[in-house]
Amino acid sequence: MGLADINIDVSSVLGGLGTLAKDLREAITGDISAEKKAEIALKAQTLEAEIEKAKLQVMINEAGSSDPWTSRARPSFMYVIYIILLASIPMGIVYAVSPTTSGNIIAGFGAWLKAIPSDLYALFGAGYLGYGAFRTYDKKLDTTK
Numbered sequence: 001m002g003l004a005d006i007n008i009d010v011s012s013v014l015g016g017l018g019t020l021a022k023d024l025r026e027a028i029t030g031d032i033s034a035e036k037k038a039e040i041a042l043k044a045q046t047l048e049a050e051i052e053k054a055k056l057q058v059m060i061n062e063a064g065s066s067d068p069w070t071s072r073a074r075p076s077f078m079y080v081i082y083i084i085l086l087a088s089i090p091m092g093i094v095y096a097v098s099p100t101t102s103g104n105i106i107a108g109f110g111a112w113l114k115a116i117p118s119d120l121y122a123l124f125g126a127g128y129l130g131y132g133a134f135r136t137y138d139k140k141l142d143t144t145k
Contacts, residue, residue, distance in 0.1 A: 020047055 023040045095102035 020044060 020040070020043050023043065091102055091105065094105065
C-alpha cells in the first residue's frame with residue numbers, strides 16, 4: 001500500500017482550517033452570538049475528527065504494509081516506550097517498601113541517561129529523521145511494489 005491508497009480529502013481539511021481560522025478571528029476581534037460560538041465549536045470538532053480519521057488511516061495502512069521497514073521500526077520503538085512505562089508498576093512497589101531505594105534507582109537511571117554523549121543522541125535523531133525522509137522518498141517513487 002502506498003500513499004495513493006490513503007483516502008484523505010486534503011482540500012476539505014484545508015478548507016475547514018481556513019474557515020475555522022476566519023471564524024476564530026471574528027470571535028477574537030468582534031462580538032459574536034452564542035449561535036456562532038456553537039457553530040465554531042462544531043467546526044473545530046469536525047476538523048479534529050477528520051484529522052484523527054486521517055491519522056488512523058495512515059496507521060492502518062502502515063500496519064498492513066508488507067514492507068518490513070514499515071512493520072518493524074515504529075513497533076520496535078514503541079516496545080521500548082511500553083517497557084519503560086510498565087517499569088513504573090514495580091517502581092511504585094519499590095517506593096512503597098523503600099522510598100530511598102526507589103530514589104536511588106531513579107537517580108541512577110537519570111545518571112545513566114546523562115552519561116550518554118549528546119553526539120549519540122544527535123546521531124540517533126539524524127538517523128531517525130533520515131529514515132523518515134527516505135521512507136517518504138521511497139513511497140514517492142513507489143519502489144516498494
